[in-house]
Amino acid sequence: MDVAMTSTTETVCPSCGGPVSETDRFCEACGAELTPATTPSSTALDTDTEPTIEITAATVEEVGPCKSCGGVVGADGYCETCGVKAAKLRDHFEEQPAPWVAGVCDRGIRHSRNEDAMAIAADAEPGSRALLVVCDGVSSSLDSDVASLAAARAACEVLQAGHAQGLGTESSRGSAIAARLKAAADAASDAVLDNTSPDSPNPASCTFVAAVLEDGLLVAGNVGDSRAYWFPDEAEPVALTVDDSWAAELIATGVSREEAESGPHAHAITRWLGKDAPDHTPRTTTLHVTGPGWLVVCSDGLWNYCSEAAPLADLVRQTAAGCDGEPKATASALVDWANAQGGQDNITVALARI
Amino acid sequence: MADFTASVYQNEFLPDGGTDVHAIVTVNCTGAGAAGQSGSGDAGEIIIVDTSGSMGRDGVQAAAYAAQTALDQILDGVWFAVISGNDRAQLAFPPSSEPVMVKMDPYTRQAAKDAVSRFYADGGTAMGTWLRLASRVFATVPSLSQKHAILLTDGENQHETPEALTQAIESVTGQFQCDTRGVGVAWQVDEVRRIAQALLGTVDIIPAPDQLAAEFSKLIQNAMSRGVAQADLRVWAPQGAEVLFVRQVAPTVEDLTSRRTAINPLTGSYPTGSWGDESRDYHVAIRLAARAIGQEQLAARVQLVIGDQTVAQGLVKALWSADEALTTRISPEVAHYTGQTELAQAIQDGLAAKAAGDTATATTKLGRAVQLAAATGNEEATTRLRKVVDIDDQETGTVRLKRTVEKADEMALDTASTKTTRVKK
Numbered sequence: 179m180d181v182a183m184t185s186t187t188e189t190v191c192p193s194c195g196g197p198v199s200e201t202d203r204f205c206e207a208c209g210a211e212l213t214p215a216t217t218p219s220s221t222a223l224d225t226d227t228e229p230t231i232e233i234t235a236a237t238v239e240e241v242g243p244c245k246s247c248g249g250v251v252g253a254d255g256y257c258e259t260c261g262v263k264a265a266k267l268r269d270h271f272e273e274q275p276a277p278w279v280a281g282v283c284d285r286g287i288r289h290s291r292n293e294d295a296m297a298i299a300a301d302a303e304p305g306s307r308a309l310l311v312v313c314d315g316v317s318s319s320l321d322s323d324v325a326s327l328a329a330a331r332a333a334c335e336v337l338q339a340g341h342a343q344g345l346g347t348e349s350s351r352g353s354a355i356a357a358r359l360k361a362a363a364d365a366a367s368d369a370v371l372d373n374t375s376p377d378s379p380n381p382a383s384c385t386f387v388a389a390v391l392e393d394g395l396l397v398a399g400n401v402g403d404s405r406a407y408w409f410p411d412e413a414e415p416v417a418l419t420v421d422d423s424w425a426a427e428l429i430a431t432g433v434s435r436e437e438a439e440s441g442p443h444a445h446a447i448t449r450w451l452g453k454d455a456p457d458h459t460p461r462t463t464t465l466h467v468t469g470p471g472w473l474v475v476c477s478d479g480l481w482n483y484c485s486e487a488a489p490l491a492d493l494v495r496q497t498a499a500g501c502d503g504e505p506k507a508t509a510s511a512l513v514d515w516a517n518a519q520g521g522q523d524n525i526t527v528a529l530a531r532i
Numbered sequence: 533m534a535d536f537t538a539s540v541y542q543n544e545f546l547p548d549g550g551t552d553v554h555a556i557v558t559v560n561c562t563g564a565g566a567a568g569q570s571g572s573g574d575a576g577e578i579i580i581v582d583t584s585g586s587m588g589r590d591g592v593q594a595a596a597y598a599a600q601t602a603l604d605q606i607l608d609g610v611w612f613a614v615i616s617g618n619d620r621a622q623l624a625f626p627p628s629s630e631p632v633m634v635k636m637d638p639y640t641r642q643a644a645k646d647a648v649s650r651f652y653a654d655g656g657t658a659m660g661t662w663l664r665l666a667s668r669v670f671a672t673v674p675s676l677s678q679k680h681a682i683l684l685t686d687g688e689n690q691h692e693t694p695e696a697l698t699q700a701i702e703s704v705t706g707q708f709q710c711d712t713r714g715v716g717v718a719w720q721v722d723e724v725r726r727i728a729q730a731l732l733g734t735v736d737i738i739p740a741p742d743q744l745a746a747e748f749s750k751l752i753q754n755a756m757s758r759g760v761a762q763a764d765l766r767v768w769a770p771q772g773a774e775v776l777f778v779r780q781v782a783p784t785v786e787d788l789t790s791r792r793t794a795i796n797p798l799t800g801s802y803p804t805g806s807w808g809d810e811s812r813d814y815h816v817a818i819r820l821a822a823r824a825i826g827q828e829q830l831a832a833r834v835q836l837v838i839g840d841q842t843v844a845q846g847l848v849k850a851l852w853s854a855d856e857a858l859t860t861r862i863s864p865e866v867a868h869y870t871g872q873t874e875l876a877q878a879i880q881d882g883l884a885a886k887a888a889g890d891t892a893t894a895t896t897k898l899g900r901a902v903q904l905a906a907a908t909g910n911e912e913a914t915t916r917l918r919k920v921v922d923i924d925d926q927e928t929g930t931v932r933l934k935r936t937v938e939k940a941d942e943m944a945l946d947t948a949s950t951k952t953t954r955v956k957k
Contacts, residue, residue, distance in 0.1 A: 252833075254845070256830035256833075257829075258768075258798075259771050261769075261770030261820075262829045262830075
């Protein structure tokens with residue numbers, strides 16, 4: 179990672195991908211601070227509290243002992259004692275880079291594979307800096323589970339690499355983060371393409387949503403129908419993203435959300451990442467965080483059961499209250515809740531308690 | 533080298549609280565090669581011919597001719613012997629007072645044919661003694677990995693008690709396989725079927741002596757084409773689960789459940805005998821502890837094992853679902869073979885009731901058999917049933933027992949009752 183970052187900083191801006199020379203301290207295009215910031219910030223991210231599960235393409239197929247009885251799992255993927263199907267790491271994984279940031283990614287009940295993916299990172303100090311990325315693989319395409327994970331991880335790496343610290347105005351910092359979000363979407367798109375067989379009749383594709391919190395600024399961007407929300411404790415809940423979906427287009431024309439999202443094409447998305455994607459530039463929203471609250475980034479496996487910002491905010495707050503405000507327990511409980519509603523889709527919930 | 537594959541047909545979805553999983557596992561074998569030529573041991577063949585007094589001069593001549601035809605079909609290099617049986621068993625070939633076998637070659641084949649031509653009808657019938665001698669003869673050749681016999685009889689086992697026959701069958705079970713044939717109509721289907729089932733063989737009627745030679749020839753050809761000497765079906769079921777039954781359901785119905793030997797607490801082994809290029813279907817039923825909706829588990833691993841090597845494996849799964857569209861589906865294969873198994877039982881029960889003079893039960897059971905044969909598309913069974921009952925309505929199973937029935941037709945219905953048809957795809 180370090181090697182890649184160094185070579186990146188020498189040739190292109192890690193935030194926006196624009197050309198920079200070695201002597202530049204700031205990017206001409208987006209204003210991001212260049213060389214010094216990258217290494218310290220990633221070191222901070224690496225020295226975090228709880229170890230995170232290493233999810234890579236290589237470990238996705240690995241299985242440990244049976245979670246049900248502790249028996250040996252056979253080569254066919256079932257326990258040799260109790261017969262329970264061994265959960266693949268890919269089917270359910272949890273990450274918590276810092277005590278105040280956590281995510282849970284789960285296969286749900288109905289689907290046979292987990293095509294959702296997430297990648298999250300955070301600095302140790304509560305409320306300082308968090309990066310949450312969720313990608314939802316499109317289940318009608320091939321290898322979307324591999325592609326979505328690669329995309330989320332690639333995006334998170336790009337977001338980590340360029341920490342625009344100490345810049346003057348808030349608006350220039352906001353646009354720098356927004357530019358980095360676009361670069362992250364590019365990296366995610368490249369990762370999807372890298373994991374697509376050139377002759378695939380049905381190329382892998384996935385959605386993309388990322389939220390970046392840095393020094394009180396919250397920037398979110400999305401492609402597709404995975405979402406980000408900001409639920410401040412003392413103010414109205416905010417939906418940070420607008421879906422690129424058939425349903426969202428209907429809503430824009432005046433159809434009620436309930437009607438649009440229960441229609442026959444409710445889950446048809448109009449933009450995505452992948453070989454056949456028309457355009458993958460994320461639409462971004464920037465917000466100034468003034469008080470405590472919950473940042474929620476999730477896939478439709480959660481919001482299918484609670485789409486409006488206000489009831490979802492209530493759900494998150496109540497669930498958090500039942501978990502003593504602990505983010506990982508809260509994310510787990512929200513996944514359990516979605517499974518209890520039917521678990522029709524893969525479910526990913528990433529949270530930051532700010 | 534033989535190539536085995538296993539395919540599983542089932543509806544893996546169980547409703548909330550559901551416990552019973554049924555699956556049909558089809559095991560297919562190709563490239564079996566010829567008996568005794570796979571390099572894993574030699575093949576042995578014993579021909580056992582009834583020479584009791586009831587066979588008569590013509591009967592024994594026909595049997596001798598059939599045995600000679602069978603000898604022509606035994607491949608050179610295969611160990612063999614011929615036993616003539618009446619109320620005691622004698623080794624007709626090789627000529628020896630002690631049990632012994634020889635390898636087939638042109639010289640021994642001719643010598644055996646000469647010995648067989650000297651058969652004469654005399655004495656009674658004690659099939660248990662024939663089986664015991666065959667077992668002792670096979671035991672003289674330690675290199676045999678494949679041991680097969682054909683047994684011909686024409687009469688009841690009058691010269692030993694049923695218990696003596698049972699003991700003899702038990703003492704030789706697992707020692708060799710045996711196909712049995714009854715010639716004429718004076719023999720007991722139940723008696724001879726018991727031998728065939730225990731010894732992993734088939735049973736059939738040969739109505740007239742002049743059909744013997746063709747049948748013997750076919751039986752030996754089959755045996756010689758079985759290049760896989762011995763294979764076992766292994767069924768693993770999870771801890772706490774119960775194996776309700778394991779049945780072969782094609783080409784014939786054979787309940788294997790009681791033939792289990794434990795490999796370990798979770799795995800049982802069931803003998804399947806030798807294999808040629810063929811396909812067999814097994815019906816496995818497992819009772820599990822119910823799990824929560826959305827959970828998946830393995831209900832059984834069904835393997836075909838040669839020696840200690842697994843050559844094919846099928847996985848039987850269970851997945852609990854709240855979706856009735858999924859859980860209420862019945863696998864067509866499971867339904868088909870459940871019907872075929874009931875068909876076999878209905879025929880046997882019906883004929884037993886008829887023999888005991890219980891016309892009402894016989895009519896009900898055979899009516900049910902007619903209904904099941906029609907529903908599962910077993911036209912051969914329907915044809916055989918028509919010779920025993922007049923069918924008023926196939927769908928409802930309304931039948932009348934025929935006033936006069938050829939004994940041979942009734943026996944043919946009985947011996948063929950376990951033959952099944954495959955699912956129409």
